[in-house]
Amino acid sequence: MNTVLETIDLKMVYHVGRVDVAALRGATLQVQSGEYVAIMGPSGCGKSTFLHIVGGMLKPTSGSVIIEGEDLTAMTDAERTDLRRRKIGFVFQRFNLFPTLTAEGNLKLAERIYSGRNNQDAARRHGVLKLLGLEDKMHHKPLELSGGEQQRVAIARAVINRPAIILADEPTGNLDTENSDIVLNMMQQLNKEFGQTIIMITHNAEAAARADRVIEMRDGHVVRSGAPAEAFGGRP
Amino acid sequence: MDSLIAANISQRPLRTAISIVGVALGVILVTLFAGLARGMMRDAARRQSSVDAEVRFLPGGNVSLAGNPLMLPAKYADAILHGVQPTTEDPDLEPKPPISGVSDTSPVGEYVQGSVAGIGFEMVDGLDYASFIKTTRLSLVQGRGLGDGRTPDTAYEAIVDRYYAASGKDLEGRPVRIGSKITVLGHEFTVAGIYEPSVLARVKIPLYTMQQLLGGAENCTFVMVKCEQPELADKVIEDLRRYYPGNHVIATNEIPALYSQGLAPVEIFLNVVIGLGLVISVLVILLAMYTTIIERTREIGILKSLGASKRFIIMTIEKEAALISAMGVVLGFAGALIGKLWLEANTRLMVDLEPRWLVLAALIGVLGGVVGAVYPAIRAANLDPVEAISYD
Numbered sequence: 046m047n048t049v050l051e052t053i054d055l056k057m058v059y060h061v062g063r064v065d066v067a068a069l070r071g072a073t074l075q076v077q078s079g080e081y082v083a084i085m086g087p088s089g090c091g092k093s094t095f096l097h098i099v100g101g102m103l104k105p106t107s108g109s110v111i112i113e114g115e116d117l118t119a120m121t122d123a124e125r126t127d128l129r130r131r132k133i134g135f136v137f138q139r140f141n142l143f144p145t146l147t148a149e150g151n152l153k154l155a156e157r158i159y160s161g162r163n164n165q166d167a168a169r170r171h172g173v174l175k176l177l178g179l180e181d182k183m184h185h186k187p188l189e190l191s192g193g194e195q196q197r198v199a200i201a202r203a204v205i206n207r208p209a210i211i212l213a214d215e216p217t218g219n220l221d222t223e224n225s226d227i228v229l230n231m232m233q234q235l236n237k238e239f240g241q242t243i244i245m246i247t248h249n250a251e252a253a254a255r256a257d258r259v260i261e262m263r264d265g266h267v268v269r270s271g272a273p274a275e276a277f278g279g280r281p
Numbered sequence: 282m283d284s285l286i287a288a289n290i291s292q293r294p295l296r297t298a299i300s301i302v303g304v305a306l307g308v309i310l311v312t313l314f315a316g317l318a319r320g321m322m323r324d325a326a327r328r329q330s331s332v333d334a335e336v337r338f339l340p341g342g343n344v345s346l347a348g349n350p351l352m353l354p355a356k357y358a359d360a361i362l363h364g365v366q367p368t369t370e371d372p373d374l375e376p377k378p379p380i381s382g383v384s385d386t387s388p389v390g391e392y393v394q395g396s397v398a399g400i401g402f403e404m405v406d407g408l409d410y411a412s413f414i415k416t417t418r419l420s421l422v423q424g425r426g427l428g429d430g431r432t433p434d435t436a437y438e439a440i441v442d443r444y445y446a447a448s449g450k451d452l453e454g455r456p457v458r459i460g461s462k463i464t465v466l467g468h469e470f471t472v473a474g475i476y477e478p479s480v481l482a483r484v485k486i487p488l489y490t491m492q493q494l495l496g497g498a499e500n501c502t503f504v505m506v507k508c509e510q511p512e513l514a515d516k517v518i519e520d521l522r523r524y525y526p527g528n529h530v531i532a533t534n535e536i537p538a539l540y541s542q543g544l545a546p547v548e549i550f551l552n553v554v555i556g557l558g559l560v561i562s563v564l565v566i567l568l569a570m571y572t573t574i575i576e577r578t579r580e581i582g583i584l585k586s587l588g589a590s591k592r593f594i595i596m597t598i599e600k601e602a603a604l605i606s607a608m609g610v611v612l613g614f615a616g617a618l619i620g621k622l623w624l625e626a627n628t629r630l631m632v633d634l635e636p637r638w639l640v641l642a643a644l645i646g647v648l649g650g651v652v653g654a655v656y657p658a659i660r661a662a663n664l665d666p667v668e669a670i671s672y673d
């Protein structure tokens with residue numbers, strides 16, 4: 046397997062007034078292509094900051110982030126945006142769909158940003174929506190969908206452009222158990238059937254247990270990395 | 282609705298409508314004011330074309346073709362035609378010969394009064410009817426001409442042109458006919474005749490009456506001089522300048538050009554109106570788009586998370602502003618057309634909606650909108666993606 050993501054001694058310090066707050070203190074990590082990685086840790090341990098840096102939304106104070114051979118930290122803001130467009134798909138806890146657009150409209154917008162064209166691959170779009178069980182919801186706006194359906198649309202939007210990595214920030218945090226289960230199944234299906242690399246932040250041990258590997262963060266460091274069975278002592 | 286721009290516009294219909302109306306106001310301001318200024322000037326110039334007299338004799342000083350008070354002694358009309366000789370009352374009078382080649386002269390008083398309809402203004406001619414019809418193509422189509430105004434039965438009579446009769450209302454609000462009462466110079470006049478074609482002012486009263494109402498002096502605004510042959514006009518002008526220095530003598534066919542010169546201050550006014558229209562468009566769109574991007578901060582964060590470039594975000598906001606502005610331009614044109622129809626139906630103002638002013642108004646509307654959206658668009662493009670996507 047190829048290394049799709051590598052972070053080396055990643056540090057991030059926020060300046061809050063006159064106080065410096067260290068969110069990451071040297072996080073080093075490798076993720077292989079097709080891997081499904083869950084990141085766990087207490088609140089404030091730096092998980093979200095790590096995800097935002099890896100997604101090119103934040104520039105770290107020091108260290109390197111290399112995605113498929115491209116060093117994100119050596120890039121300008123515009124270059125990071127371009128890399129995000131080409132290689133990253135985000136899934137957020139709050140779904141973050143455009144409320145004025147239909148499910149299909151949200152996907153079309155992502156496609157247009159990716160390709161710069163209005164004429165898209167409708168067959169692929171319909172295929173993705175079908176895969177995620179949304180073929181009859183294409184023309185519904187987010188407010189006409191359940192939370193689980195909205196998150197599935199968000200996942201569809203994240204995968205529509207075949208990104209190298211999907212970064213999911215607590216994707217089941219706003220869902221009930223039933224919908225969480227559906228969403229996690231779909232993410233697992235994307236990983237197993239299509240080899241989609243996924244990095245998921247979660248507080249939910251059951252969600253983490255579905256990953257290939259669980260990374261534990263604490264105080265801005267990666268403190269443990271291993272199979273779910275190791276992370277939970279053989280008990281999810 | 283899959284288009285982000287169309288969806289954004291329809292998401293806040295009231296704000297969109299207010300923005301469209303704001304841009305439309307700027308467009309109406311430009312098209313209607315420009316149309317009004319052009320229409321009135323063009324109409325006045327056109328009405329000069331029915332004058333047969335080749336030469337116009339005016340008092341010295343600044344030449345103004347609108348609203349000149351009675352400054353020129355009316356006896357110049359007689360002097361030009363018959364010459365001047367010393368009299369027993371004025372033995373020192375310098376003798377002057379009749380101007381060779383002149384066949385007729387007519388003194389005309391011209392006064393600008395507020396429109397009876399309450400909007401704009403209208404001109405009134407005071408004329409010596411007998412000589413006036415020899416120097417113009419005026420022809421009665423109904424009723425009779427004017428008397429000299431020196432008797433009570435002729436003093437408060439007026440004649441009007443066909444346009445006035447067709448579009449005007451008498452004091453009782455009825456269409457203007459022979460015998461209708463109308464207000465001229467603050468007094469009640471009876472319509473004695475209707476004439477065509479339009480020549481000079483649309484309403485004409487006896488010069489003597491105008492002189493009495495404006496102070497009693499036996500003055501006029503200008504004297505129309507008709508030559509025996511049109512080709513004699515240059516020589517007549519030359520002689521008039523020689524014998525009556527200090528006065529203005531101009532060829533009637535130069536008057537449209539003088540009207541154009543008279544448009545110079547109007548051009549300044551129009552430029553101010555254009556500037557106002559532009560400022561209105563810019564401010565309306567700036568405020569609308571600024572509040573829009575604050576409301577949509579989170580959505581801009583989503584766009585950034587999807588990898589939208591600054592250019593993409595700026596173009597999205599600019600396209601939205603341009604679309605709103607374009608709708609404002611269309612509404613503005615409709616408003617200007619309605620305004621034109623209303624003004625022409627209810628007043629005697631003329632509005633020319635010239636293509637070049639329509640194009641200019643459209644450019645002002647759309648460019649104003651696009652310029653107004655620049656700052657909000659740049660601000661949106663520069664938002665921090667993490668802060669934007671966390672915005673509540």
